[in-house]
Amino acid sequence: MSLVTIAQASAITGVSAKMIRHYESIGLIAAPMRTENRYRHYSEAELHELGFIRRSRDLGFSFEDIRQLLSLWRDRTRSSADVKAIALRHVEELDQKAAALAAMSRTLKQLAACCHGDDRPDCPILDALDPPKPAEI
Amino acid sequence: MSLVTIAQASAITGVSAKMIRHYESIGLIAAPMRTENRYRHYSEAELHELGFIRRSRDLGFSFEDIRQLLSLWRDRTRSSADVKAIALRHVEELDQKAAALAAMSRTLKQLAACCHGDDRPDCPILDALDPPKPAEI
DNA sequence: CCTTGACCCTCCCATCATGGGAAGCCCTAT
DNA sequence: ATAGGGCTTCCCATGATGGGAGGGTCAAGG
Structure with a gap:
C-alpha cells in the first residue's frame, strides 16, 4: 500500500539507495517512516519528491538549487x-x-x-x- | 641562480604552492632539491615541467593524462x-x-x-x- | 530448528583537483 | 629579543557518488 522499502524506492525513482540515504542525511528530504526494525519506508509523496530530485539532478541542478526548487514546488503560493x-x-x-x-x-x-x-x-x-x-x- | 623557493616557483609558473607539493606527493613531479632547512628549491628544468603541467591542466587534462604527456614530452624518441x-x-x-x-x-x-x-x-x-x-x- | 540468502542498517573511505588552516621551524629586520 | 613572513607537515573540506566492512533482520527451505 504505497509504503516501499528503500530498494523499491530506488527502483521506482531511479535514485540509488545510497543517494536516498545521503539526501536524508543532508536534510534535502525529511526522514521517512521506519518500521520496528529501523527499516526506512517511503510513502507515495516521498517517492514523488525523490522523482523530482532525480529530474532536477538530470538537469544538472546542485543540491542547493534543488533545496530551493523543492521548497518552491511544495509552496502553492510561489x-x-x-x-x-x-x-x-x-x-x-x-x-x-x-x-x-x-x-x-x-x-x-x-x-x-x-x-x-x-x-x-x-x-x-x-x-x-x-x-x-x-x-x- | 635559477634555484627558487616554492613561492617563487608558484609565482613563475602559476601553479599554487599547495598544488606543487601535491604534484610531488602523487609522484607527478620528482622531489626537488632541499636546502639544509628542508626548504624546497626548484631548478629551471623543474619550473619548466611545472609550466607544462599548468598548461595541460588549462586544457583540462587529468593528472593521469598529464603523467603520460609528461613522459612523452621528456622522451625524445616518442x-x-x-x-x-x-x-x-x-x-x-x-x-x-x-x-x-x-x-x-x-x-x-x-x-x-x-x-x-x-x-x-x-x-x-x-x-x-x-x-x-x-x-x- | 537452523542455515542460507537477500535485504537493511550505520560508519568509514575513495574519487578529482583544489584550498583552508593549525602547529611548528627557520630566517631576517627591527 | 621579538615580530613577521615564509617554509614545513598533517588534517580536513568541497560535490556527488559509490564501495565496502561489520552487523542486524526476515523469509524460505533443508
Missing part, C-alpha cells in the same frame, strides 16, 4: 519568477562551463589537426604545452 | 601518434561533457521561455521536474 530566476542562473552556469570545455576542445582539435600522428617525435601538441620561458626573477 | 591519441581521446571526453551540459541548458532555456516568470504560481519548469506517476509495484 511566484513562477522565483523558479525562473533559479533556472536562468543555472543556465548561465551551464553555458559558461560548456563554453570552457568547448574552447579546450577547439584548441586541442586544431593542434591535433597539425600533428602528423606518426612515429616521428615532433608534435605541435607538445609544443603548445611547452610553457614560454619565464622572465627571470 | 611517437607523435601517442601524443595525438591522448589528445583526441581527451577531445572526445570534452565534447561529450560539453554536449551534456548544452543539452541541459537547451532544455532549461526552452522551459524558461515558456514560464511567464511573474507572481503566479504555475510554472512549466516545475511541471517538467514533476516526475510521471510511477507504475505501482
Whole structure:
C-alpha cells in the first residue's frame, strides 16, 4: 500500500539507495517512516519528491538549487519568477562551463589537426604545452 | 641562480604552492632539491615541467593524462601518434561533457521561455521536474 | 530448528583537483 | 629579543557518488 522499502524506492525513482540515504542525511528530504526494525519506508509523496530530485539532478541542478526548487514546488503560493530566476542562473552556469570545455576542445582539435600522428617525435601538441620561458626573477 | 623557493616557483609558473607539493606527493613531479632547512628549491628544468603541467591542466587534462604527456614530452624518441591519441581521446571526453551540459541548458532555456516568470504560481519548469506517476509495484 | 540468502542498517573511505588552516621551524629586520 | 613572513607537515573540506566492512533482520527451505 504505497509504503516501499528503500530498494523499491530506488527502483521506482531511479535514485540509488545510497543517494536516498545521503539526501536524508543532508536534510534535502525529511526522514521517512521506519518500521520496528529501523527499516526506512517511503510513502507515495516521498517517492514523488525523490522523482523530482532525480529530474532536477538530470538537469544538472546542485543540491542547493534543488533545496530551493523543492521548497518552491511544495509552496502553492510561489511566484513562477522565483523558479525562473533559479533556472536562468543555472543556465548561465551551464553555458559558461560548456563554453570552457568547448574552447579546450577547439584548441586541442586544431593542434591535433597539425600533428602528423606518426612515429616521428615532433608534435605541435607538445609544443603548445611547452610553457614560454619565464622572465627571470 | 635559477634555484627558487616554492613561492617563487608558484609565482613563475602559476601553479599554487599547495598544488606543487601535491604534484610531488602523487609522484607527478620528482622531489626537488632541499636546502639544509628542508626548504624546497626548484631548478629551471623543474619550473619548466611545472609550466607544462599548468598548461595541460588549462586544457583540462587529468593528472593521469598529464603523467603520460609528461613522459612523452621528456622522451625524445616518442611517437607523435601517442601524443595525438591522448589528445583526441581527451577531445572526445570534452565534447561529450560539453554536449551534456548544452543539452541541459537547451532544455532549461526552452522551459524558461515558456514560464511567464511573474507572481503566479504555475510554472512549466516545475511541471517538467514533476516526475510521471510511477507504475505501482 | 537452523542455515542460507537477500535485504537493511550505520560508519568509514575513495574519487578529482583544489584550498583552508593549525602547529611548528627557520630566517631576517627591527 | 621579538615580530613577521615564509617554509614545513598533517588534517580536513568541497560535490556527488559509490564501495565496502561489520552487523542486524526476515523469509524460505533443508
